[in-house]
Amino acid sequence: MSRKHLQSIHVSHYKHTAGCATEVMPVPDVVKISMSQHIGAPCKPLVKKGDYVKVGQLIGDVDAFVSAPIHSSVSGTVIALEEQRSAVGGNDTLVVIETDKKQEIYEGIKPPQVDDLAGFVKAIRDSGLVGLGGASFPTHIKFNPRNIDEVHTLIVNAAECEPFITSDHRLMLEDTEDLISGMQLAMKYIGLDEGFIGIEENKPDAIAHLDKALADKGITNIKTFKLQARYPKGAERVLVYEITGKTMNAGVLPADLGVILSNVTTFAKVGEYFRTGMPLVSKRMTVDGDAVAEPKNVIAPIGTMINDVIAFCGGYKQEPRKILMGGPMMGRAIFSDEMPIVKNNNAILAFSKEQSLVKEETACINCGRCHQACPFKLIPTALADAYERRDAQALSDLKVMQCMECGSCSYICPARRPLGFTNKLGKAVVKEAGIK
Amino acid sequence: MEKKTYSNLVVSSAPHIVSNIDTTRIMAMVVMALIPSFLVSIYVFGARVISLTLVCVVSAVFFEWAYNKLMKKRQTVGDLSAIVTGVLIAFNVPAGLPYWIAVVGCFVAIIVVKQLYGGIGKNPVNPAITARIVLFISFATEMTTWPLPRMAADATSTATPLGILAEGGGELPNNMEMFLGFIGGSMGEVSAIALLIGGIFLIWKKVISPIIPCCFIGTVFVFAAIYYGVTGDGNALQMAIFHVLAGGVMLGAFFMATDYVTSPLLPMGKVIFGIGCGLITMLIRLWGQYPEGVSFSILIMNCLTPLINNFCQKRMYGGAKKNEK
Numbered sequence: 001m002s003r004k005h006l007q008s009i010h011v012s013h014y015k016h017t018a019g020c021a022t023e024v025m026p027v028p029d030v031v032k033i034s035m036s037q038h039i040g041a042p043c044k045p046l047v048k049k050g051d052y053v054k055v056g057q058l059i060g061d062v063d064a065f066v067s068a069p070i071h072s073s074v075s076g077t078v079i080a081l082e083e084q085r086s087a088v089g090g091n092d093t094l095v096v097i098e099t100d101k102k103q104e105i106y107e108g109i110k111p112p113q114v115d116d117l118a119g120f121v122k123a124i125r126d127s128g129l130v131g132l133g134g135a136s137f138p139t140h141i142k143f144n145p146r147n148i149d150e151v152h153t154l155i156v157n158a159a160e161c162e163p164f165i166t167s168d169h170r171l172m173l174e175d176t177e178d179l180i181s182g183m184q185l186a187m188k189y190i191g192l193d194e195g196f197i198g199i200e201e202n203k204p205d206a207i208a209h210l211d212k213a214l215a216d217k218g219i220t221n222i223k224t225f226k227l228q229a230r231y232p233k234g235a236e237r238v239l240v241y242e243i244t245g246k247t248m249n250a251g252v253l254p255a256d257l258g259v260i261l262s263n264v265t266t267f268a269k270v271g272e273y274f275r276t277g278m279p280l281v282s283k284r285m286t287v288d289g290d291a292v293a294e295p296k297n298v299i300a301p302i303g304t305m306i307n308d309v310i311a312f313c314g315g316y317k318q319e320p321r322k323i324l325m326g327g328p329m330m331g332r333a334i335f336s337d338e339m340p341i342v343k344n345n346n347a348i349l350a351f352s353k354e355q356s357l358v359k360e361e362t363a364c365i366n367c368g369r370c371h372q373a374c375p376f377k378l379i380p381t382a383l384a385d386a387y388e389r390r391d392a393q394a395l396s397d398l399k400v401m402q403c404m405e406c407g408s409c410s411y412i413c414p415a416r417r418p419l420g421f422t423n424k425l426g427k428a429v430v431k432e433a434g435i436k
Numbered sequence: 437m438e439k440k441t442y443s444n445l446v447v448s449s450a451p452h453i454v455s456n457i458d459t460t461r462i463m464a465m466v467v468m469a470l471i472p473s474f475l476v477s478i479y480v481f482g483a484r485v486i487s488l489t490l491v492c493v494v495s496a497v498f499f500e501w502a503y504n505k506l507m508k509k510r511q512t513v514g515d516l517s518a519i520v521t522g523v524l525i526a527f528n529v530p531a532g533l534p535y536w537i538a539v540v541g542c543f544v545a546i547i548v549v550k551q552l553y554g555g556i557g558k559n560p561v562n563p564a565i566t567a568r569i570v571l572f573i574s575f576a577t578e579m580t581t582w583p584l585p586r587m588a589a590d591a592t593s594t595a596t597p598l599g600i601l602a603e604g605g606g607e608l609p610n611n612m613e614m615f616l617g618f619i620g621g622s623m624g625e626v627s628a629i630a631l632l633i634g635g636i637f638l639i640w641k642k643v644i645s646p647i648i649p650c651c652f653i654g655t656v657f658v659f660a661a662i663y664y665g666v667t668g669d670g671n672a673l674q675m676a677i678f679h680v681l682a683g684g685v686m687l688g689a690f691f692m693a694t695d696y697v698t699s700p701l702l703p704m705g706k707v708i709f710g711i712g713c714g715l716i717t718m719l720i721r722l723w724g725q726y727p728e729g730v731s732f733s734i735l736i737m738n739c740l741t742p743l744i745n746n747f748c749q750k751r752m753y754g755g756a757k758k759n760e761k
Binding site for chain 2: 321322338356359366414420
C-alpha cells in the first residue's frame with residue numbers, strides 16, 4: 001500500500017449536514033426528466049405527449065455505445081416534450097410529466113437474474129447507472145473494460161472531498177447493506193480480488209460503521225482505506241495513487257492499472273438494483289448554502305425542479321445569487337433554479353450575494369502557492385503565461401493536459417487569478433493546435 | 437409555500453470559494469514580522485527611527501498612489517506592498533539619514549523599480565534593495581554615517597562591525613552584542629534576534645519558504661568558517677557566527693531575498709538563489725571594495741532569477757521533465 005501522498009490543500013469542510021439523516025422528498029407536481037444525463041449520446045424520448053408512465057418505466061434510450069437509458073421517476077402523464085438550454089450549454093430535451101402522486105410501480109420491475117459478466121453488464125446498463133460522483137460516465141462501460149482479465153482491484157470513491165457535500169457520508173451510514181452487496185456483485189462478476197473503500201478521515205463514524213458491517217459479515221477482501229481529509233483526495237487519479245501508489249496519467253483509464261473505480265453511490269445503487277430491480281430514478285443530495293433556510297440531505301425523484309427541492313428545505317432565507325450543482329470546488333454554477341435534478345446531482349448549494357461575488361483579480365506576485373497546491377506539481381503561473389501567448393507548444397510541454405481542473409490553484413491564489421479555468425482554456429488551445 | 441423563481445444567477449467558473457489568504461494579508465504579515473526589529477531599533481537608536489520610518493512609509497505609499505492616479509491604473513495602495521517597501525527602505529538606511537534622501541530612495545523603489553516595470557509582481561529586482569544601492573552610491577557619506585547606539589558612551593558616530601573589520605583599527609563587538617543588536621548599522625538590520633523572530637513567524641505562517649534563508653545564512657556561515665579556518669585570521673567558528681550576525685544578512689535573508697516576485701519559484705531554484713546570495717555576499721565582504729555585500733548579492737541574484745527559473749525544470753506527476761517528450 002502506498003504511504004506517499006500527492007500535494008493537496010486544506011479547504012474548510014463546511015460539512016454542516018453530516019448529522020442530518022436523509023429525508024425523502026414528497027413527489028412534486030411536475031418533474032422534467034432530461035434526456036442527456038450522462039457523458040455520450042443523448043437519449044431519444046420513447047414516450048409522447050399524453051402517455052401515462054409509471055415509476056421505473058423506460059422513457060428514453062438510444063442505440064449508442066456510450067449512453068445510458070433513462071427511466072421515469074414518477075407515475076403520471078407526459079404533458080410535454082420541452083427543449084431547454086442546459087447547464088452545460090447546448091439544448092436538452094426534457095420529458096415533462098405531471099405526476100398523479102400514486103407512484104405506481106412499472107410492471108416489469110423485478111430483480112435481475114444474472115449468472116455471468118455479460119448478464120451483469122447488461123443489467124447495469126438496464127439500471128441506467130452512470131458514475132454518480134459527478135462525471136456521469138455510463139457505468140456498464142466502466143465495468144466491462146477491454147482488458148477485463150487484467151483488472152484485480154475495486155476502488156470505491158467515498159472520499160467526498162468537496163466542501164459542504166455529505167450525501168455520500170449519509171449513504172454509507174444509511175445504505176450500508178446495498179453498498180456492500182453492490183461491491184460484492186461487481187467483484188464477483190468482473191473477477192476482482194480485493195476492494196477498497198477510500199474515505200476521508202473526517203468521517204470516522206462512516207469508517208467505523210463500514211468496518212463493523214464488513215467484520216459482522218466476515219468479509220475480508222473489502223477494506224476501508226483512510227484518506228487525508230484534504231482536497232482533492234476524491235479525484236480519480238489522486239485516489240488511485242493514494243491507494244495503489246500507481247501514477248495515473250491523463251487519458252489513462254483506471255482499468256489500465258488493474259483498477260475498477262467508481263463512486264460509492266454508484267455501488268450502493270448496484271446493490272439496490274439487484275435487490276429491488278428499480279432502476280436509477282431518485283437521488284440523494286445535500287442541500288446547503290447560506291441562502292437555504294433548512295440545509296439537509298434529501299432524496300428527490302430525478303427530474304424534480306431545483307426550486308422544488310429548495311422549497312422542501314424551507315425555501316430561500318435570503319435572495320440567492322449563485323446556485324451550484326455539485327460542490328463549491330468543481331461544481332457548476334447554473335443560471336436559473338428552474339432546472340431539473342439529474343442523475344449525478346449530489347448537491348444543490350445556494351449562496352447569497354456576498355458569497356457569490358467573483359473576487360477581483362490582481363497581479364501575480366509569483367508566490368508559488370499554486371504550484372505547491374497542484375496535486376500533479378504543474379506550474380499554473382507558467383501555464384497562464386503560456387496561455388496568454390496562446391503558445392500551444394509551451395502549454396503542452398508544461399503538461400497542461402495533465403490538469404484535472406480540481407481548482408486548487410484558483411482556490412489558493414492570493415491574487416485571485418482563475419488559474420484552473422485558464423488551464424481549461426489552455427487545453428482547448430493545445431487540442432486546437434493538434435499537438436499530441 | 438409560494439414558489440419564486442430566480443433565473444438571473446451569477447455564473448462563473450469553479451472553484452466558487454477561495455482561500456482567505458490574499459495579497460493584502462500576506463503583506464500585512466510581513467509588516468507584522470518586521471515589528472520586533474522596529475522596536476529594537478527604536479530602543480537602540482531612539483525616536484528618529486519612528487520618524488524616518490514614517491517618512492519612508494508615507495512617501496512610498498504616496499508615490500504608489502500618485503503613479504496609479506496619474507497613469508489611471510487600478511489603485512494598488514490597498515495591497516499594502518508599498519508599506520512593506522517603505523519599511524524595508526527605512527530598515528536599510530542609517531537612523532540619521534536626512535529625510536529628503538529617504539524620500540529619494542522611496543521614489544527610486546516605487547516609481548523607477550516597481551511602477552515603471554508594471555507595478556506589483558512585474559519588477560525584475562527588489563525595490564527596497566535597489567533603492568538602498570542607489571542611495572549608497574549616490575549619497576555615500578550620508579549612507580555611511582552610522583549614529584551611535586544609545587548604549588555606547590562618547591562620540592557622535594561609529595562604525596559598523598563590518599566597517600571595523602574592513603578598515604581595521606577598532607575592536608569588534610562580541611557576538612552577543614551583535615545578536616541582540618546593540619551595534620552600529622542600518623536601522624533595521626542590527627538585531628539578529630528580532631529579525632530571527634520575524635523570520636520564523638513568516639515561516640510558521642507559511643508566508644515564506646525556509647529554503648532561501650537557510651541556504652543564504654548557511655552559505656555565509658560555511659564560507660566564513662572555511663576562510664578563517666584556512667587563513668587563520670581568527671577563530672573560525674566565532675568569525676563564522678560574526679559574519680552571519682553582522683550587516684544585512686539576517687534582514688536580507690529573511691525579508692529581502694525571499695521577495696516572491698524576484699526570487700525563483702521552484703525549490704531547487706530557491707536553493708541555487710540562496711547559495712548564490714551567500715557566496716556573493718562573502719566574496720564582496722572578504723575581497724571587495726565595500727565592507728558589506730548583502731544588497732549587491734541579492735540584486736545580482738534577482739537578475740539571475742529568470743535564468744534560474746528556466747534552468748530548474750520540475751519533474752511533474754506522470755514522469756517526464758518538461759522538455760522530454
